[in-house]
Amino acid sequence: MPKFCYLCHVMDSIYYKEYYHLERKNWWFKVRSNILQQRIAQLLPQLNTNTVLNVGVATGATSEMLATFGQVMSIEYDKECFEFTKSILKSPILNGSILELPFEEAQYDLVCAFDVIEHVEDDLLAVNEMKRVCKKGGLVAVTVPAFMSLWGQHDVVNHHFRRYKLQQVVRLFEQGAKGKLLYKTYFNSLLFPPIFAFRNLMRIFPTNLFRNEAKGSGSDHSIIAETSPINQVLENIFDTERKLLNKGWTFPAGVSALLVWQKE
Numbered sequence: 001m002p003k004f005c006y007l008c009h010v011m012d013s014i015y016y017k018e019y020y021h022l023e024r025k026n027w028w029f030k031v032r033s034n035i036l037q038q039r040i041a042q043l044l045p046q047l048n049t050n051t052v053l054n055v056g057v058a059t060g061a062t063s064e065m066l067a068t069f070g071q072v073m074s075i076e077y078d079k080e081c082f083e084f085t086k087s088i089l090k091s092p093i094l095n096g097s098i099l100e101l102p103f104e105e106a107q108y109d110l111v112c113a114f115d116v117i118e119h120v121e122d123d124l125l126a127v128n129e130m131k132r133v134c135k136k137g138g139l140v141a142v143t144v145p146a147f148m149s150l151w152g153q154h155d156v157v158n159h160h161f162r163r164y165k166l167q168q169v170v171r172l173f174e175q176g177a178k179g180k181l182l183y184k185t186y187f188n189s190l191l192f193p194p195i196f197a198f199r200n201l202m203r204i205f206p207t208n209l210f211r212n213e214a215k216g217s218g219s220d221h222s223i224i225a226e227t228s229p230i231n232q233v234l235e236n237i238f239d240t241e242r243k244l245l246n247k248g249w250t251f252p253a254g255v256s257a258l259l260v261w262q263k264e
Contacts (some may be wrong), residue, residue: 017245020084022062025226027235028188033065035187035242036114036258043182043260044069044110044139044239053133055098056116066145067091069110073135075101101133115256117172118144118160122174130179134263139182144169145241146257152199166257167215185253190241191234193263195255 020049023029044181050070052210054063057074058081066072074093076082082095090256096102098120111130117123129206145155150247155163173181188195224230241251 004100005018006207020059023059027231027238029061031238031242032114032143032188032256034239035062036062036141037065037068038242038246039183039258039260040066040069040110040139040141047109050109051107052110052137053101053103053112053130055101055111055130056112056119057085057089058091060085060093062112062114063091063093066110071179073108084087087172095101098129101129105131105132106138107133107136109135110138110140114141114143115145117142117166118162119158121161123161124175127172128176131179131261133172134262138263140173140179140261140263141259142169143256143258146254150196150199152202164257166259169257169259173259173261177263179261181259182262183260184258185245185250186257187239187241187245187251188256189251190237190253192254209250 010260044089047070050074052066054066054071054073055075056070057063057076060074062138063072072091074085074089074091075095075096075098076085077095077097081094082093086093094102098116099122109136113126114128117126120126121244127140127142130142145160147165148163151160151163166186170181170184186192
């Protein structure tokens with residue numbers, strides 16, 4: 001079996017306890033969810049019978065969002081995370097691997113993996129499995145963290161194998177089952193310069209100058225106190241970008257990347 005490294009499976013135990021709250025309250029997750037929902041709504045045929053597969057769901061916030069598009073099946077590899085999410089998620093969830101999805105070919109109209117394939121050593125196999133279970137004419141949507149120049153403690157805590165340039169993700173989708181690229185962009189782009197500067201400062205100065213390790217996992221989300229007004233400022237900046245994406249903008253760089261592919 002190829003190696004894997006899923007979010008809930010490998011992330012620090014402190015971070016696991018934070019994550020349910022983060023997925024639903026943190027500025028980055030909230031705006032990202034809105035960006036994903038709006039982009040998918042533009043590209044997915046408006047059918048009440050859409051079948052949706054969400055892979056690597058962590059505590060299930062993205063599955064709750066995807067329920068607006070049809071019937072959602074969720075997959076989570078880590079057994080403990082799976083049991084937790086199963087107890088709170090209204091839609092069905094299975095314990096399974098993106099490297100060996102437990103479904104026949106061509107079962108889903110929409111297949112998603114949001115910030116998942118960077119946790120998998122064999123990312124090509126992961127993408128090909130998503131394409132395999134996607135119906136003809138269906139969509140595969142992925143997000144990934146971007147640019148190895150942004151590599152930092154956040155990636156270490158999350159046990160990422162890599163960060164991507166968008167073209168690297170495009171090349172993954174060019175292999176295997178045929179299809180066409182419908183949409184690609186970087187996002188979290190307006191905040192790219194300060195995040196780039198911060199990540200590089202983190203390489204120079206001790207981490208305890210920037211975060212209280214005792215109060216969090218060491219991820220970027222633990223840097224700023226939840227009650228800080230800075231969170232609202234960051235949310236407003238990121239939400240401005242959401243509005244620009246709605247107007248048809250795409251960005252040449254960003255902290256994350258989004259790609260949507262359609263199966264022929």
